[in-house]
Amino acid sequence: MCGIVGLFLKDQALGPQLGALVTKMLVGMSDRGPDSAGIAIYRRPAPPGTAKLTLAHAAPDFAWRALAVELGAALSAPVALEARASHAVLLVPGDAARARGWLAANAPGVRVTSFGERIEIFKETGRPADVAARFALPAMEGTHAVGHTRMATESAVTTEHSHPFSTGPDLCLVHNGSLSNHNRLREWLRRRGVVFSTDNDSEVAAGYLAWRLGEGATLHEALAAALTDLDGFYTFAVGTRDGFAVLRDPFACKPAVLAETDGWVAMASEFRSIADLPGADRATVFEPKPGRVYAWSHAG
């Protein structure tokens, strides 16, 4: 069992409250996922000519400042840094590829949890309320977010195995369920250049979507293709730079509920995570149909 949540703001006046609202949603799913929690939040776009990375390290006192200085020297331009508990958000010059390459070669133990223009991913083992507090999530503003509370069944309880998984620029995925063809699909995707960090089944789903999007598919097309290529049980919530999507497998054994008002679209494993959002008592509440792609976008 796991809990997943997603909140997509239609009314940007709610932007300053995004972190506080999504914290409530995440904490509401504590019973479904007490061992780890994570959040992908889309906020403060990187200025033109820069890219944003979120990094994580197991050591609580890791010297992020020193790392940023070394990385800046390697990239011949300053790197802006904001440390947040075991994670740090960096703004690097150019696209993220050079910075990721340098980190992979020179910063053992540093993991890239996300890269892109807007995405930031924070995830840790622990109760969802503790994880949210550690990263000061309630104070974050933004446009949309997806989150996950984990009760592990398929792989170890570690920060690396926590969701959300991100395998492409500004793309993330959270998953409730289990995939049965992930080993074969992981090898198939590796041969096509997708890089995986763990043996987790959900990371394969994220990698699959990143590969499809990289091949030119729209998010809608990539998810529709996933219905054929992914075998197993799943409810996915997916975040992109401007969008948010939900997909359930054709059997739809894993729960999901959607609620929509003029101000927001929210998705959660159970309604109790949505109940405290403003106007939730008057929201249109429905269960997403099996095998149907639901997607929303700010891009219009």
Add this chain to the structure above:
Amino acid sequence: MTTVDLERATVRELNAALHALAGGGDAWRVLHPKGKHAIAAGLRVPVSVRIEGHVGYYCAGMNQRAEVTVDGHAGTGLAENIMSGVVRVTGNASQAAAASGHGGLVVIEGDASSRCAIGIKGVDVVVGGSAGHMSAFMAQAGRLVVCGDAGPDLGDSIYEAEIFVGGAVARLGSDCVEKEMTPELEKEIAALLERAGVPAPAGAFRRFGSARRLYHFQVDHSDAY
């Protein structure tokens, strides 16, 4: 009228108070359900309970004689194993509504999700909108009436329950077949809809039930095991 606010009282306190009732009398209002689970489960006396908002899993489970109304959306397992009484949802219901219900009436004014009326054993289930896939799976007795459309694999492995659909059926499940609709049955369904307070659909109801081909082992299938 007794009002219980679930922002102040726990579900356990509410249910204990309802279980302690000797019978009849006062109507109850429940405020701020906020998707909590097992609200008004296990009621055994004729009491009217109105829940003002969206509820979580297993609302009004095992109901006997009580009349429970959810003014909103209901999560998984609404009125699971209902014995008698009436459970009504004004919005949509999640999967497995009325699962294994023995008697009484369950009314979903909106849409029901997958596996609605799974394994029912005598309850009447009326869906004002549409019902999801595998509805009435292995249903033994009772009636499922869907005014809108029914999803794939309707009535899969059904026993002697009866299904009536006003809209389109995506696909029938294994051993579920269309049966003749009679004037008597039309009258019975009209009466049931009236009791449920659900308007009849524009088109005529079609009737579905068991072909009874799965009741006995067939030697022709022995290779499959």
